[in-house]
Amino acid sequence: MKKWFTIFAVILMGILVYALSFFDTFSGSGQKEKGDTVKDSEQIQLTFWRNGGNVAENKAYEELVASFEAANPNILVNMKSIPYSDYEIRLRTELAAGNPPDILTIDSPTLGLYANTGSLLSIDPFMRKEGKIDDIPDSTLKGLSYKGQIYLAPIVESSIALYYNRHLLKAAGIPDPPTNPNNPLTWDEVLEIAKKVNNPAKGVIGIDPAQGFNDGESPAYFKTPLLWQFGANVLSPDGTTASSFLDSKEAIDALRFYQNLYHKYGVASIEIPGGAFEEGKLAMTVLGSWTLTDLEKNHPEFKLGEDFGVTPLPKGKYQFVPNGGWALGITSKSKHPQEAWKFIKYVTGYQGVKKYVTITGDIPARYSVAKDFPELNEYPKNIFVQQSQKYSKNRPVTPAYPVVSDAIRRLFEDVGIGGKDVKVAAKEAVEKINTGLKEIK
Template structure:
């Protein structure tokens, strides 16, 4: 009797379970299949970046939206922070153990974060899935510390010579060649600037490096002077500045820069506002992003009012690269999901979508190749320089010391007119002191 009862109980239980499964899998009136398992909470990833312009913000919002549609189990919570506050806020969160999962890192400061153990190495991810060969070697060098890749870029950057066509025409000066591989020499630029400048009318010949200011711009715009004459800031092993920043090649480059202001007199320390647009400055070294800025100037247009030529050269043709890229916190609880997001936004499709919205210079060969405008004047100048003639700033944990020393050095010789060699020696001493402090046991 007991066996019969157990048999009936098992049969009834099995029947009930079968009916439940059939009910759950039966389409409802809308044709949707009922889900057997309850929905789980998506993984939420925090993403911090410095607040950009409207087009940059829109590009990231679009990429996040499209990523979340593909990866329904992942949500990206983006937070934008003003540029001036970003580094301090980020380092504070890292120090308190609450960093974002994904963070934007300015590539020159990469080593500072990687050396402190704050960034997860992305080397294996990039080698296996990131198509690292699609990035220029100089770009990859700027993403790496101790031979491991830590951050991945969406866009790159470059600078070039912008010239006011009206001022050059009035002075009877031919326009520079638009060919990316035919840059003027700095001597030729000085010759043009001397012909164009007119002190009575307040017209200046040249702004060689974005004037003098704070932040990272001084190092970005002025380090190419050193590279173009075969000089560097640090030794290849990044252990000393002695024999590099104070080398004869460096002195030659620094003297050229000082001569712009104190010998040739083609540059001035205080330019009037909007001097290039207002016809008071004949030539200026500006970034690739400036083309987008000028689009809003209805009375100052490319071709009609201004032109673009390759960055002038010294002994070598060299332009700077590097910018903001994405990394993953070493404290993230979801590194694989964070990589999925970075892989998506820095992929061919993600990068192409981003630069189509922003007009920025993409960092992948394949994206540059497949956007016609990047292979035509004037954007081909920036593309060609990036692919063939670019160099990244020094990768060192004491980069903030290096950047500050370079800023002060160019201020001393430009604004202050101080002796070039002694100023270089002072910069070397500052950098070496930073290296010694860092290397203390």
């Protein structure tokens, strides 16, 4: 009897297990066990293109994609990292061919070029409803907007400051400059310091005011703030002309001051040897927030506080620093805009930005994240953070920005390298930009 009871119990248990599994299968109420995966046919696949970054940036994105996919098993993000030098060309080619990715990164100054052609989806409704834009500085949002619509979401910001060699300043009897982000030196004060430390006989250069003379976007990023600080702008508020702005009295004053550093006072040099700052041959130089990590990694013998210091970017009549960087957007041809936004919301939200900043050490675009990192609220990183939040300004958002950027580069080369009459150089830059604006129309 006991034997039959046992057999009956086993059969009954089997029927019960089968019934439960049958109910789960067809009712849809069953939950997936650990280790279960969503079938390929059930997954939404997003393509994500971004510019190739350094090791830390690549790692940050890889971890963000992995954690997003773990939290959203029905969405697969196919991320492609493209070298910086090839990125713009490949992206524009695919956009023109009608085969763009769902999500992409864009260097914010070039936003107007993509938004004007209809290549980007406005994420304004998403950002205003779910993007917590009160947590992002207005100056940052302005640089991510075109014609009143937000098109990009930021992860991190950027800023620049004046780095100085402590030994060279001390030898000239000059105390360390201020560290308060709200109390920078004026350019006139910096000029006086540069005169005292400049020593051609020993090969010592007083200052590199704006990262020398490079190609690409660097000249516009580092040099445009000087125009703002003297009260000038590159374009009119409506972005239709450079006339009476880039050639205004304020712009001429800024350009003449810059030119005088090279040709009148001789405290700046057109050619600066590599490693001049670290080797004690350059007293002051304007560098980015990212340089702190580079110096620590590549020049550990050149120590912050001992060998060099950081002071806020000097001001003219006004205090301004540049902002802008790579931000995320959705292409207008994406078949999955809701899912694409879900990914962007995750990456650029509090947790995503915090993870990214933890890995890269960059300046977060969100106030809330900056507050949570003690080192970002202490010298010297607090200088970059507070400048970014309080005194930053975006480069012009215009479809003609590539022309604007090139015109700025050539303008500063003409007055800095060539010593060209500043009024003539400014007039030529204005004509070039206005021609570009007309061609866009």
